Amino acid sequence: MALWDSLKNLFTHLIHPWLFMAISAQHLPQTVTGIISSGEFYKFLSPSAFSEALFGNFWATVGPRVKAAAEERVIPLLEGRVSGGRIHADVVGTPVHGTVIEIGAGSGMWADVFARIGAGSGSTAKDGARRRNQAVPSITKIYGVEPNPLSTAALRKRVEDVGLGDVYEIVPVGIESASDPDAWAGQIQPGSVDCIVGVLCLCGIPDPEENIKHLYKLLKPGGHWYVYEHVKATRGGPLISLYQRLVNIPWSFFLGSCRLCRSTRDSLLAAGPWQKTDLVQPPDEPPYKVLPHILGTLTK
Ligand SMILES: C[S@@+](CC[C@H](N)C(=O)[O-])C[C@H]1O[C@@H](n2cnc3c(N)ncnc32)[C@H](O)[C@@H]1O
Incomplete structure (x- = not known):
């Protein structure tokens, strides 16, 4: 029975990325008609522009489901209740506070969590009392970096x-353009940010090493980077690594700029000196997971 359960589990993880791609494929007709009705015909000639449009439609459907599945990790992460990849009942670190950059904010799936943790009129009296008890400052500013106009x-x-x-x-x-004064109306100064939040987004940014280093410079000394990302498989042996690389080929078309095999943990650790690093694969994820994650916080 245990063997049968393990095989079933392995099969579920192996087909998991294909289910995402099948859902994306269902959005092809909507993407084609959307491009025709907007008159942006150049998107038919540019595979990257087309797959970004496809991803936008796909994420509108799948994003809320992905959020629901990720909440059990991301909410504790932002509340400072994660260490060693495990969720704790009590605060063991620093909750998100002060000036925050949310990278790849998407459609604002985590905005309610920021409001609850302590920003804006969305935070409750109970949240405020919790913050006061823990002497944790509230969120004063959030820059939501998001290039997709939809x-x-x-x-x-x-x-x-x-x-x-x-x-x-x-x-x-x-x-990559967040500090370019010609790209948007404002500017984020180096060393001015208390917290960076990245949820499932470093898999899709261009030049990850360079841009992660740039983000590192924006953090204050003592600032925190909250990470929940899917990454390159490293614990499942050569067959899972090879399988992940093969799946990445169609994935790159169906999932926009998202890539499966990024060594995001290495890129983050190499961005500059960190006072404290607590960033691991959650121990409850099996080694043969084709979409493995890293979860935790880095302190500059
Ligand atoms: C998988 S979605 C995750 C969205 C959101 N963080 C969430 O958890 O719902 C990845 C997001 O990164 C955005 N993105 C793509 N390229 C980016 C870039 N160069 N800089 C910042 N965000 C980018 C995409 O538009 C998309 O909204």
């Missing part, structure tokens, strides 16, 4: 809906 429109509505309108500023460019 997502920024949804993000704008979402931050208003959760009461973050006066705290949340949308940076409507890719992270």
Whole structure:
């Protein structure tokens, strides 16, 4: 019975990425008609532009489900209740606070969590009392970096809906342009940010090493980077690594700029000196997972 359960589990993990791609494929007709009706015909000639449009439609369907599955890890992470990849009942670290950059904010799926943890009129009296008891400062400013115009429109509505309108500023460019004064109206100064939050987004940014180093420079000394990302498989042996690389080929078309085999943990650790690193694969993930994660916090 145990062997049968293990085989079933292995099979589920092996087909998991194909299910995502099948859902993405179901959005092909909608993507084609969307491009035709917007007149952006160049997207038919550019595989990257087409797959970004496809991803936008796919994520509108799948994003809420991915959020629901990730909540059990991401909420404790942002509340400072994760260490060694495990979730704790009590605060064991530092909750998100001060000036925050949310990388790849998407449609604002985590905005309600920021509001609850302590920003804007969305935070409750209970949240405020919890913060005061723990002497944790509240969130004073959030820069939501998001280049996809469809997502920024949804993000704008979402931050208003959760009461973050006066705290949340949308940076409507890719992270590679977030410090370019010509790319958007504001600027984020080096060493001015208390916390960086990245949820399932470093898999899709261009030049990850360079851009992660750039983000590192924006953090204050003592600042925190909260990480929940899917990464290159390292614990499942050569067959799982090979399988992940093969799956990555169609994945790159169906999932926009997302890549399966990034060594994001290495890139983050190499970004600069860290006072404290607590970033591991959650111990409850099996080694043969084709979409393994890293979870935790880095302190500059
Ligand atoms: C998988 S989605 C995750 C969205 C959100 N973090 C969430 O958990 O719902 C990845 C996001 O990264 C965004 N993205 C893509 N390229 C980016 C870039 N160069 N800089 C910042 N974000 C980017 C995508 O538009 C997308 O919204």
